Amino acid sequence: xxxxLSLNLGLGVALLAAMLLSLMAGKVWIPLDAWIAGDARxxxxxxxxxxxxALAALVGAGLGLSGAAMQGYLRNPLADPxxxxxxxxxxxxxxxxxxxxxxxxxxxxxxxxxAGAAITMALLALLVGQSGSIIVFTLAGVILSSVxxxxxxxxxxxxPTPFAxxxxxxxxxxALTDRxxxxxxxxxxxxxxxxxxxxxxxxxxxxxxxxxxxxxxxxVDPRRLQLLIVIGxxxxxxxxxxTAGIIGFVGLIVPHLVRPFVGNRPSAVLxxxxxxxxxxxVLADSLVRAIPTVSELRLGIAMSMLGGPFFLVLLLRxxxxxA
Amino acid sequence: MSVLAVEGxxxxxxxxxxxxxxxxxxxxxxxxAVLGPNGAGKSSLLACLAGLHTPDExxxxxxxxxxxxxxxxxxxxxxxxxxxxxxxHWDVDVATLVALGRYPHRARWGETEADRQAVARAMxxxxxxxxxxxxxxxxxxxxRARVLMARVLAGEPQWLLADEPLxxxxxxxxxxxxxxxxxxxRGGAGVIVVLHDLGHAxxxxxxxxLLRDGEAIAQGVPDAVLTPERIAATYGVSAxxxxxxxxxxxxxxxxxxx
Numbered sequence: 193x194x195x196x197l198s199l200n201l202g203l204g205v206a207l208l209a210a211m212l213l214s215l216m217a218g219k220v221w222i223p224l225d226a227w228i229a230g231d232a233r234x235x236x237x238x239x240x241x242x243x244x245x246a247l248a249a250l251v252g253a254g255l256g257l258s259g260a261a262m263q264g265y266l267r268n269p270l271a272d273p274x275x276x277x278x279x280x281x282x283x284x285x286x287x288x289x290x291x292x293x294x295x296x297x298x299x300x301x302x303x304x305x306x307a308g309a310a311i312t313m314a315l316l317a318l319l320v321g322q323s324g325s326i327i328v329f330t331l332a333g334v335i336l337s338s339v340x341x342x343x344x345x346x347x348x349x350x351x352p353t354p355f356a357x358x359x360x361x362x363x364x365x366x367a368l369t370d371r372x373x374x375x376x377x378x379x380x381x382x383x384x385x386x387x388x389x390x391x392x393x394x395x396x397x398x399x400x401x402x403x404x405x406x407x408x409x410x411x412v413d414p415r416r417l418q419l420l421i422v423i424g425x426x427x428x429x430x431x432x433x434x435t436a437g438i439i440g441f442v443g444l445i446v447p448h449l450v451r452p453f454v455g456n457r458p459s460a461v462l463x464x465x466x467x468x469x470x471x472x473x474v475l476a477d478s479l480v481r482a483i484p485t486v487s488e489l490r491l492g493i494a495m496s497m498l499g500g501p502f503f504l505v506l507l508l509r510x511x512x513x514x515a
Numbered sequence: 516m517s518v519l520a521v522e523g524x525x526x527x528x529x530x531x532x533x534x535x536x537x538x539x540x541x542x543x544x545x546x547x548a549v550l551g552p553n554g555a556g557k558s559s560l561l562a563c564l565a566g567l568h569t570p571d572e573x574x575x576x577x578x579x580x581x582x583x584x585x586x587x588x589x590x591x592x593x594x595x596x597x598x599x600x601x602x603x604h605w606d607v608d609v610a611t612l613v614a615l616g617r618y619p620h621r622a623r624w625g626e627t628e629a630d631r632q633a634v635a636r637a638m639x640x641x642x643x644x645x646x647x648x649x650x651x652x653x654x655x656x657x658x659r660a661r662v663l664m665a666r667v668l669a670g671e672p673q674w675l676l677a678d679e680p681l682x683x684x685x686x687x688x689x690x691x692x693x694x695x696x697x698x699x700x701r702g703g704a705g706v707i708v709v710l711h712d713l714g715h716a717x718x719x720x721x722x723x724x725l726l727r728d729g730e731a732i733a734q735g736v737p738d739a740v741l742t743p744e745r746i747a748a749t750y751g752v753s754a755x756x757x758x759x760x761x762x763x764x765x766x767x768x769x770x771x772x773x
Contacts (some may be wrong), residue, residue, distance in 0.1 A: 254570050267605070401603060401604050401615060402601075402604075403598065403601075403603075403604065405562075405596065406598050407598060408566070409565045409566065409595070409676075410596070410670070411591030411592075456607050
């Protein structure tokens with residue numbers, strides 16, 4: 193218990209520090225003392241960096257928590273919130289709005305993305321039906337995500353103008369560039385509700401450690417759990433993709449980073465994963481802003497570049513364990 | 516205390532009848548061994564009692580009331596299941612795993628004094644407190660089986676359903692596990708255990724339910740149920756029943772009679 197508490201406190205402090213750093217970092221470095229003096233650069237912080245930092249923390253927390261919940265639910269350390277197709281569905285929605293050039297109104301793309309996430313979630317619920325079976329759930333997710341992926345590819349190949357193609361491809365890489373308070377207002381309630389639902393699954397995920405028969409004999413209702421997981425992850429991932437595009441690997445990596453500190457019990461991994469996810473994304477987003485590249489490095493790409501080597505380390509560790 | 520019973524149940528899985536029609540009652544404070552050849556429906560019976568399967572016909576009753584009239588959580592508090600195999604999907608430490616047995620009892624937040632005491636008692640009864648801080652992968656097969664038993668006992672069920680708890684255990688650990696089941700029954704709980712070893716059943720059980728093809732062949736005290744003729748008819752093997760010099764009963768199965 194105390195181990196969890198100290199990790200959570202440490203992560204919370206680190207997150208606040210990272211957010212502060214994120215407000216200062218960027219193309220122009222704005223030190224703390226410039227904030228108070230009514231500096232001319234204040235609007236950069238208030239209108240650009242503050243919403244962007246807040247969004248990074250929100251999206252990171254949602255993805256980290258979704259990843260921890262998915263890994264606990266599927267009892268598989270390689271599970272990822274993208275696995276069940278909601279992120280691909282949300283991306284498809286966003287891509288459709290770009291395809292038809294609807295990006296003119298800033299609220300249209302996130303709305304389409306959320307609609308995509310909701311439709312995918314509904315289809316998933318339909319496909320899985322009343323079974324509560326984890327195998328059916330995983331297969332349905334894989335089917336939906338590959339269908340959505342192929343339709344996204346179709347939209348790219350049929351895009352009316354090269355400009356639309358470029359716009360779609362860039363968007364798919366995921367970024368937090370130029371996000372405003374509107375995006376925060378959109379994401380916050382959805383992510384808060386999703387995280388709340390997932391937080392309720394902790395105990396039940398613990399019981400699932402003993403396998404489905406034992407968990408059911410202890411009073412776990414697999415359909416209720418599945419519903420909580422589906423809706424919770426869909427809200428978190430849908431809101432994340434709608435506001436930031438696809439940012440992979442956060443949900444996969446973060447639970448692994450916290451397990452050495454709090455142990456493998458699924459419920460103990462949930463909160464630290466949310467905090468560590470927020471921390472990771474805030475830091476990564478500060479980094480892509482601070483790196484002096486011609487056009488800003490996309491956050492999604494940065495995370496994938498981190499994720500690849502991480503997967504390798506994970507594989508090597510697993511190989512040693514099973515040797 | 517109430518009686519756990521199945522009333523005319525039939526269970527079909529994948530279109531095939533695996534159990535029933537079957538009626539049987541189990542008494543609290545006693546060890547009932549469920550015996551029968553492979554595919555006789557022993558595990559299916561336990562699954563019905565534990566609520567993992569709903570019978571297609573008939574009903575499971577607790578204290579004369581159908582199982583469906585109870586809340587899931589109430590049933591989980593009263594009926595503990597030790598499933599076959601004993602999966603543990605995350606490598607948690609022993610104390611954490613045993614505490615999972617409190618799931619049906621726990622308050623929304625935190626651990627109560629009753630939780631802590633029940634876990635401590637369960638670990639004492641199974642002699643697992645010594646390695647409470649070790650993780651599950653660091654245990655031997657025998658230690659692991661004891662920890663999983665402690666998990667069920669931590670729930671303080673009035674009914675303990677154990678599906679082949681002796682599988683993969685050496686002779687000494689088998690006897691330890693059987694002694695533990697006896698202790699649980701002596702504490703007032705009803706124990707229903709699926710066994711394959713007829714000799715163990717003869718020694719540990721107060722009552723035996725013998726199944727074949729999903730139907731009850733016989734139910735009663737071990738000596739009345741396990742006769743060489745019935746063993747031959749049910750299992751297709753010839754059996755000799757005897758007594759060791761220090762008074763322990765045994766059954767030796769020798770040749771196939773089919």
